[in-house]
Amino acid sequence: MLLCSFGTNTSFSVLKKNIMLIVFHFSRHRKPSVDSLQGLWYFLITMYTVNQYLKDTYHTKVYKIAINAGFTCPNRDGTVGTGGCIFCSGEGSGDYAGSPCKSVTDQIEEGKKQVAAKMGGTSGKYIAYFQAFTNTYAPVEKLRELFTEALSHPDVVILSVATRPDCLPEEVLDLLSELNRIKPVWVELGLQTIHETTARYIRRGYDLPVYDRAVAELKKRNLYTIVHVILGLPGETDADMFRTVDYVASSGIRGIKLQLLHVLEGTDLAKDYKKGLFEALSMDRYVYLVTECIKRLPPDVTVHRMTGDGNRRTLIAPLWSLDKKRVLNTLNASLQKAGCL
Numbered sequence: 503m504l505l506c507s508f509g510t511n512t513s514f515s516v517l518k519k520n521i522m523l524i525v526f527h528f529s530r531h532r533k534p535s536v537d538s539l540q541g542l543w544y545f546l547i548t549m550y551t552v553n554q555y556l557k558d559t560y561h562t563k564v565y566k567i568a569i570n571a572g573f574t575c576p577n578r579d580g581t582v583g584t585g586g587c588i589f590c591s592g593e594g595s596g597d598y599a600g601s602p603c604k605s606v607t608d609q610i611e612e613g614k615k616q617v618a619a620k621m622g623g624t625s626g627k628y629i630a631y632f633q634a635f636t637n638t639y640a641p642v643e644k645l646r647e648l649f650t651e652a653l654s655h656p657d658v659v660i661l662s663v664a665t666r667p668d669c670l671p672e673e674v675l676d677l678l679s680e681l682n683r684i685k686p687v688w689v690e691l692g693l694q695t696i697h698e699t700t701a702r703y704i705r706r707g708y709d710l711p712v713y714d715r716a717v718a719e720l721k722k723r724n725l726y727t728i729v730h731v732i733l734g735l736p737g738e739t740d741a742d743m744f745r746t747v748d749y750v751a752s753s754g755i756r757g758i759k760l761q762l763l764h765v766l767e768g769t770d771l772a773k774d775y776k777k778g779l780f781e782a783l784s785m786d787r788y789v790y791l792v793t794e795c796i797k798r799l800p801p802d803v804t805v806h807r808m809t810g811d812g813n814r815r816t817l818i819a820p821l822w823s824l825d826k827k828r829v830l831n832t833l834n835a836s837l838q839k840a841g842c843l
């Protein structure tokens with residue numbers, strides 16, 4: 503038997519790029535059925551948008567402000583590699599983040615102004631999202647200074663830190679754990695795939711056991727961990743992508759970001775695309791893949807993203823992804839048909 507209960511707000515007004523966060527919170531409370539129904543499970547599925555989830559927690563709207571704190575990345579500075587991941591833009595995946603020339607506080611204030619301009623004034627709260635490049639790749643005292651500045655802002659309720667699993671030494675983990683006792687800290691790991699052939703092709707620069715260790719250490723410290731997975735990486739079959747999602751979902755993480763592979767001008771991925779070495783996903787296939795991925799997620803894994811925002815100025819493919827409203831409406835319809843909504 504499958505029972506579904508919907509959150510009160512499934513609106514897709516969450517199109518506000520990186521200042522709004524899409525989270526579908528699936529909380530499936532399973533209990534074994536009686537003997538006569540052995541083998542069947544009883545599901546209760548509740549779906550939240552992140553707005554609703556955060557509103558329930560903080561009793562106001564919570565917006566995301568992307569920060570560029572001027573970090574670099576070991577996959578760019580020569581420590582691990584020099585070219586970066588094959589899909590990574592020169593902005594270090596922080597195309598919508600603030601300016602590294604400005605202080606964290608100034609970037610937060612600027613982000614607040616942008617939210618107010620879009621929303622016609624706001625008195626909400628904020629997630630300080632350290633997004634650009636590798637946000638734990640600095641001496642721990644520097645990190646303490648930057649993260650404390652963000653957390654000290656009275657309107658910031660969550661610190662979110664995007665990083666690589668190979669950039670979480672003991673002292674950084676302990677710092678994040680310490681800060682997590684002040685306000686919630688989310689750690690976002692860019693895994694993208696579990697498949698070593700693909701990982702080598704995209705020049706990720708670390709092996710799967712490094713990810714396993716990072717997740718175990720974060721879990722040990724009760725840090726909320728979100729993992730990025732890219733759908734549509736060259737050479738990967740549907741089954742490969744599902745195996746990645748299964749692996750990630752069972753690794754002890756709390757959230758997942760499903761990201762469409764964007765081909766951006768100026769990247770090495772773009773060179774391969776222009777040579778015709780692979781094709782970008784069609785919208786139909788992407789919608790199918792996201793739906794199947796979400797269907798196989800276990801209880802209490804939250805979907806933090808279903809698409810992602812390719813930089814409009816540099817996006818080469820797939821161009822259909824620029825019509826975010828259409829994509830989300832199609833995803834919504836597919837998820838409804840699949841019984842997820």
Ligand code: SF4
Pocket residue numbers: 575576577578585586587590591594595634635636666692
């Ligand atoms: S780890 Fe992140 S910032 Fe570094 S090259 Fe890869 S995508 Fe870019």
